[in-house]
Amino acid sequence: MALGSVAIGIGIFTMHVVAMIGFSVGEAEIGYDTLTTYTSLLVAVGISAVALFLVSLRRYAWLAVLGGGLALGLGVASSHYVGMMGMRVAGAVRYDQRLMLxxxxxxxxxxxxxxxxxRRVRHMGASLAAALIMGLGFVAMHYTGMAGMTVSLYSDAGAVGSSSLGTLTPLLIGPVLLLLLIALFVSLDPMMERDGRRKWGTRPGEGTGEKLEWIPFERR
Structure with missing residues (x-):
């Protein structure tokens, strides 16, 4: 659950930052506050943990899913707008409340x-479908929120801008490396489990915990 929370939180953060690399306001220079930007990452991870905890509850399955969806959805929106608070531009930023909602x-x-x-389906296809739905939904949320944002530049904002690539890329290095390590760990876990069963002669579903010595069958 902890790994899932960190993975989802970093995924939300990475999507937001990569999208903001492609964002511009005319020729105005855009900067980002590091502390506020990383705060949006912490918000995403924390809310993801709450959502996964709720959805893991065995009782009241529908309420757990609805509560988890509500927590995660509002967490994604909160992470997005906290990240936008870290944007620094020489202008007044306004949001359309309807598009925010x-x-x-x-x-x-x-x-x-x-x-x-x-939650309902336990195979790889369902996991991939859930990941695709979640990823596309987060992107849709991001650009819906951005569509409701307007920036009125100050008259003395200047005409020389700089790309956000150099500003935001360093913020991605640590989270992306951590996400890759989590992906590697999760992908190796089933292999380690199979190796353990092969070594001790256990089969899937055998929960006795007793270690059995593996004796290869020799045909005579």
Whole structure:
């Protein structure tokens, strides 16, 4: 659950930062506050942990999925707007409240659908479907929120801008490396389990915990 929370949180953060690399306001220079930007990462990880905890509850399955979807969706929206608070531009930033609510609603609905898919079905296809739904939903939430944002530049904002690539790329290095390590760990875990069963002669579903010596069959 901890690894899942960190993975989802980093995924939300990485999507947001990569999208903001491609964002520009005319020729104005855009900067980002490091502390506020990383705070959005912590918000995403924390809310993901709450959502996974809720959806893991065995009782009240539908309420767990709805609660997890609500928590994760609002967490994604909160992480997005906290990240936007870290943007520094010489202008006044305004948001359309209707599109803000729509973006949050999109995140909640998609999160609930993805968590339901991941909870109800236990095979690789369902996991991939949940990941696809969640990823596309988070992207839709991001651009819906950005569509409701307007920036009115100050008259003395200047005309020389700089790319956000050099500013935001260093912020991605640590989270992306951690995400790759989590992916490697998760991918190796089933292999380690199979090796353990092969070594001790156990089969899937045998939960006795007793270690059995593996004796190869020799045909005579």
């Amino acid at each position: 729509i973006s949050a609603a999109v995140a909640v609905v998609v999160s609930a659908a993805a968590l339901l898919c991941a």
